Amino acid sequence: MSEFLVTGATGRVGRHVVNALAEAGHDVRALVREPGKAALPDQVEIFQGDLASPDAVERAARGVDGVYLMWPGLPVEPRVVDAIARGARHVVYLSTDVADLADDEPATSFHQEIERQIRRSGAGWTFVRAIDFAANTLAWAGQIRRGVVRWPYGDAARSLIHERDIADVAVHALTTPGHDGAAYVITGPESINHREQVRVIGEVIGREVRWEDLPAEIAREELTAAWGDADFVQARLDAWKRFADEPERVTDTVERLLGRPARTFRQWAEDHAADFR
Incomplete structure (x- = not known):
């Protein structure tokens, strides 16, 4: 079996990446800020630290076969990517669908910059x-x-998309x-509008x-008052307006890779029903 490092392990x-790798019998390392609160499987080797510390990352990544990398919006630190590349043979990076760009184009997001650093790392x-997490609808829980x-x-x-499908891929x-x-x-396997998402959640929780x-x-x-970033809010509003006229695209990538359909939004809502009650 192989050995892997998971960042963003909690x-x-x-967390689903850690569990799936451990259940398959692989050796798993997890980079976490607070080991005492990690609540990960007993066989997982815990390394204290985060992606703001190149030294901690280098220790955790040394000699592993692969790294699952989730960048938490921190300023891009090339030394961290270099440390991962020195230690691991393969990096799987959780990015977004808008990250694609040519090497001579200026990066306009941290995802684009991280992808570029990884491509250049060797x-x-x-x-x-x-594209976007179904879990973002948890913002509606109070309402x-x-x-x-x-x-x-x-x-x-x-x-x-269901977070478990992201982890499985x-x-x-x-x-x-x-x-x-x-x-x-x-x-996910379908394009479902905001109004229908709310109706599905209501059906699942019986309300x-x-x-x-x-x-x-x-x-x-x-x-803007809640999120504190006017540019991000405007970008979200512009996207939602666009998706009201033209539904967000649906890919079959999950099914092609895993041999089964992606989980539906209703399946996600059933898995998270307790979060809305």
């Missing part, structure tokens, strides 16, 4: 580009408990041959939940 996707690589969700663009149709890329140099755009379209100008004010 996160929404990383290590083998696979980019898993997830769903109150019985009404007020949000902009109810007709915005999204192809949200990452593990597949780490543990099977033929993925070096691949960039996989992964989505009627109404949808109220929130005007974009009010949403801009409220989300």
Whole structure:
């Protein structure tokens, strides 16, 4: 069996990556900030640290066959990518579908810059580009408990993906041959609009939940106050408006790689029903 390092090991996707690798009999290392709170399987070797520390990363990555890399939005630190490349033969990076760019183009996001650093590092690589997480709908949990969700663009149709499918694709890329140099755009199996997402969650938890379209100008004010990044809020609003006219694309990448369909949004909601009750 092989040995792998998982960063973001206690996160929404990383925890599933750790569990799947351990259950398959691989040796697993986990880079975590607070080992006492990690709650990972007993056989996992814990390394204390995070991606802000090149020395901690180099110790954790030394000699492993592969690394699952999730970059948490920190400033890009080339020494960290270099440390991973020196220690590991293959890096699977959780990226986004908007990260693709040529080497001579300026990076406009940290995902693009990390991808570029990995490509230049000399290590083998696979980019898993997830369009968007179904788990982002957990932001509605409080409103769903109150019985009404007020949000902009109810007709915005999204192809949200279950975090377990992201993890399964990452593990597949780490543990099977033929993925070096691949960039996989992964989505859920359907495009389902905001209003329908709320209806499905309500059905799953046995509660009627109404949808109220929130005007974009009010949403801009409220989300900027909540998220603190006006440019990000505007980008989200622009995307949702676009998806109301043209549904977000759906790929068959999960099914092609894993030999089974991606989990539906309803399956995700059933797995997370307790989070909405």
